[in-house]
Structures are given as C-alpha cells and as structure tokens.
Amino acid sequence: AQKITQTQPGMFVQEKEAVTLDCTYDTSDPSYGLFWYKQPSSGEMIFLIYQGSYDQQNATEGRYSLNFQKARKSANLVISASQLGDSAMYFCAMRETYKYIFGTGTRLKVLA
Amino acid sequence: DTAVSQTPKYLVTQMGNDKSIKCEQNLGHDTMYWYKQDSKKFLKIMFSYNNKELIINETVPNRFSPKSPDKAHLNLHINSLELGDSAVYFCASSPLSRAGANVLTFGAGSRLTVL
Numbered sequence: 001a002q003k004i005t006q007t008q009p010g011m012f013v014q015e016k017e018a019v020t021l022d023c024t025y026d027t028s029d030p031s032y033g034l035f036w037y038k039q040p041s042s043g044e045m046i047f048l049i050y051q052g053s054y055d056q057q058n059a060t061e062g063r064y065s066l067n068f069q070k071a072r073k074s075a076n077l078v079i080s081a082s083q084l085g086d087s088a089m090y091f092c093a094m095r096e097t098y099k100y101i102f103g104t105g106t107r108l109k110v111l112a
Numbered sequence: 113d114t115a116v117s118q119t120p121k122y123l124v125t126q127m128g129n130d131k132s133i134k135c136e137q138n139l140g141h142d143t144m145y146w147y148k149q150d151s152k153k154f155l156k157i158m159f160s161y162n163n164k165e166l167i168i169n170e171t172v173p174n175r176f177s178p179k180s181p182d183k184a185h186l187n188l189h190i191n192s193l194e195l196g197d198s199a200v201y202f203c204a205s206s207p208l209s210r211a212g213a214n215v216l217t218f219g220a221g222s223r224l225t226v227l
Contacts, residue, residue, distance in 0.1 A: 033214060035215070035216070037218075039153070043220070043221050043223075044218065044220050044221065045202065045204075045218035045221075047215050047216070050213040050215060052213070089153055091155065093216070095214060095216075098143060098160045098162060098167045099145070099157045099160050099168055100157070100204075100216050101157070102154075102155040102156075104152075104153075104154055105153050105154075105155075
C-alpha cells in the first residue's frame with residue numbers, strides 16, 4: 001500500500017530564513033503525483049506545489065520549491081525567505097487512483 | 113465563484129441526531145471526495161465518487177451515507193451521531209486523468225461538533 005511519512009511534527013524558523021519540511025513516500029506504482037498543501041489556522045486547505053514522478057526537474061512555485069529525490073523516495077518542501085504568514089500546518093500528499101493519501105503534517109511556526 | 117462550496121460551515125448537535133452536509137463543485141471535475149480531519153489534524157479519506165458512482169468507501173460506518181445526484185454534487189448524511197464523529201469534514205474534487213497535476217481542490221470544511 002502507498003504511504004506518506006512526515007517525521008517532523010513541529011518546526012520553527014526565523015523570519016526571512018529558509019526551511020525544509022520533510023516528506024518520504026512509498027509506492028510501487030511507477031506513475032504518481034506528489035503534492036504539498038498548506039492549512040493556516042483559518043482551516044482551509046491551500047494547494048502549494050506539485051511534482052510528477054516523471055518530471056525531470058524539481059518543481060518551483062514562487063518561494064516554494066520541491067526537492068524531489070526519486071531514488072530516496074523523498075519530496076521535501078523548501079520555503080525560502082520565510083514570512084510570518086507562512087506559519088501553518090503543511091501536508092504532503094500522494095495521488096493514488098481515486099484517492100489522495102496525506103501525511104500527518106508538520107506545524108511550522110515562523111518567528112519574528 | 114467558489115470552486116468547491118460546502119454547507120453548512122458549522123454544525124453543533126446532540127448525540128443521536130441526524131445531520132447532512134452539502135457539497136457542490138463548479139470545476140467540471142469527474143471525481144469528488146469526502147475527507148475527515150480529526151482533532152490531531154489527520155486527514156483521512158472517507159469516500160470517493162467518480163461521475164456519480166461510488167468508487168471508494170474506506171471502511172466508514174454505514175451511519176454515513178454519501179449521495180451524488182450528479183457529478184457536480186456530493187452530499188453526506190450522517191445518522192445517529194456519536195461523540196467520535198466530531199471533526200472537520202472536507203469535500204474535495206479533482207480531475208480523473210492519471211496524467212498531469214490533477215490538483216485536489218478542497219471546500220472550506222464543515223466543523224461538526226457532537227455534544
């Protein structure tokens with residue numbers, strides 16, 4: 001069965017610094033998609049970034065980049081130049097057929 | 113226009129009651145889902161529907177009955193509510209194709225509190 005693991009329950013980062021949130025996955029399917037979502041304290045789920053298993057380059061979206069290491073089965077989210085508004089829960093997810101499975105999340109706190 | 117809208121946003125009810133949550137998406141997606149987020153923030157899929165047909169039921173008690181009248185709507189009815197049903201319920205939708213990003217788009221969530 002497919003599985004997503006986020007081993008950091010909580011992280012702190014100083015404003016304007018970069019932070020890496022870890023995600024490892026397990027799948028036997030050669031074609032898969034990996035996602036990161038942000039959930040601020042207001043509760044909505046916000047899509048941040050996507051990486052396909054066949055993509056040759058790491059995905060980037062503004063201050064977000066995905067460090068995709070296929071052999072290690074890891075898909076870490078890098079947030080550059082952290083802002084106070086980045087304080088939130090962050091979820092890694094993987095797409096299976098007809099469902100998306102989520103990791104347990106990492107709570108990020110950005111310090112002023 | 114909200115892409116995935118669910119109502120109500122908050123429900124507070126007594127144990128044993130029945131409640132419904134409605135969901136509609138205007139994205140033209142083929143697949144819709146219900147997810148449950150517990151107090152520890154863990155997101156677990158409950159159901160997925162593709163073009164009105166139930167595809168996945170993740171061992172959810174049969175007190176939970178989803179209904180999809182068309183591919184743009186997926187409602188959730190819960191009978192005989194229990195304390196453990198207290199959670200945030202998210203409706204979501206995605207395109208079907210296995211190629212491409214197929215981003216899962218969430219509704220704002222419905223917070224259910226059972227007293």
